[in-house]
Amino acid sequence: MVVPLSAAARPEIPSPPPATLPKPTATNLVEIYAANSANATEAARMAAAHGDHHRAAMDRELAAPTRHLLTFDGRGPGRATEVFGDLARADHVAVLVPGSDTSLDTYGRFRATAAALQRQLTGRAPHGTRTAVVAWLGYRTPGTISTTVLTTDWADEAAPHLSAFIRRLQGVVGRPTTVSLVCHSYGTVVCARAASHLDIDDLALVGSPGTGADTAAALHTPARIWAARGTDDWVGEVPHVRTDLFGVTVGFGTDPVSPAFGAHVFAAGEGGHSDYFSPGSVSLTNLARIVLGDTTEVTRA
Numbered sequence: 001m002v003v004p005l006s007a008a009a010r011p012e013i014p015s016p017p018p019a020t021l022p023k024p025t026a027t028n029l030v031e032i033y034a035a036n037s038a039n040a041t042e043a044a045r046m047a048a049a050h051g052d053h054h055r056a057a058m059d060r061e062l063a064a065p066t067r068h069l070l071t072f073d074g075r076g077p078g079r080a081t082e083v084f085g086d087l088a089r090a091d092h093v094a095v096l097v098p099g100s101d102t103s104l105d106t107y108g109r110f111r112a113t114a115a116a117l118q119r120q121l122t123g124r125a126p127h128g129t130r131t132a133v134v135a136w137l138g139y140r141t142p143g144t145i146s147t148t149v150l151t152t153d154w155a156d157e158a159a160p161h162l163s164a165f166i167r168r169l170q171g172v173v174g175r176p177t178t179v180s181l182v183c184h185s186y187g188t189v190v191c192a193r194a195a196s197h198l199d200i201d202d203l204a205l206v207g208s209p210g211t212g213a214d215t216a217a218a219l220h221t222p223a224r225i226w227a228a229r230g231t232d233d234w235v236g237e238v239p240h241v242r243t244d245l246f247g248v249t250v251g252f253g254t255d256p257v258s259p260a261f262g263a264h265v266f267a268a269g270e271g272g273h274s275d276y277f278s279p280g281s282v283s284l285t286n287l288a289r290i291v292l293g294d295t296t297e298v299t300r301a
Contacts, residue, residue: 014075099186203225
């Protein structure tokens with residue numbers, strides 16, 4: 001018996017529709033941040049009136065003037081895109097895509113990964129080099145214990161949203177800013193499904209159950225493709241197969257860290273599935289090197 005644990009199983013939480021926003025540019029980010037902050041404030045009020053005080057507290061935190069929300073939608077499980085750093089002037093930008101069981105109710109742990117990466121980038125970047133990290137919770141994630149996490153269906157639905165977001169992001173940063181996509185767990189499936197439509201420099205897959213593609217070349221992207229898995233990550237025990245089961249394709253195929261896939265495999269240390277962004281970890285250090293373009297310094301597995 002499958003018991004869904006994701007936020008999708010909960011009653012819909014009332015919230016105003018997302019704010020009507022202009023196309024983001026380097027000059028209107030402050031306006032966009034303010035509009036989303038106001039929307040999150042109203043979402044907090046509505047969630048509290050509904051009796052969901054946990055969500056109300058999270059919405060209030062997101063609405064703080066120190067937070068920079070590029071998008072916000074408090075309805076249901078919720079979606080948000082938060083910026084860390086000066087996006088308009090960044091030389092290197094990393095976009096994080098989360099895996100299963102990520103919603104506004106669990107957003108704190110996803111935010112912590114983005115903040116950790118931005119601190120690592122800031123500490124490692126050469127003097128005068130500016131960086132930014134974007135935490136993109138732009139899709140409805142599956143539950144870890146659910147049938148939906150075993151197929152690419154939700155990733156196929158999410159991929160066009162990610163592609164559209166990256167296009168809008170390029171309108172803010174332009175070139176020669178580098179853009180790296182850092183994807184975790186089921187988020188690697190989302191990134192892989194969108195890869196052929198993304199104008200990015202690097203694609204990093206960590207803790208991946210597979211991508212739905214047999215090889216890195218099958219992703220049809222000019223980006224450098226990286227993959228890593230910690231030695232204590234339980235995803236390593238997942239069968240890397242893809243098969244039809246009662247008319248549904250289940251599984252994600254070739255292991256991204258295997259030679260058969262063809263990615264640049266980098267060291268992730270001994271961490272588990274939730275440890276890739278732990279301060280001081282080998283994986284976080286290597287991810288920062290990838291984002292900054294220090295590819296010769298990346299330690300290989």
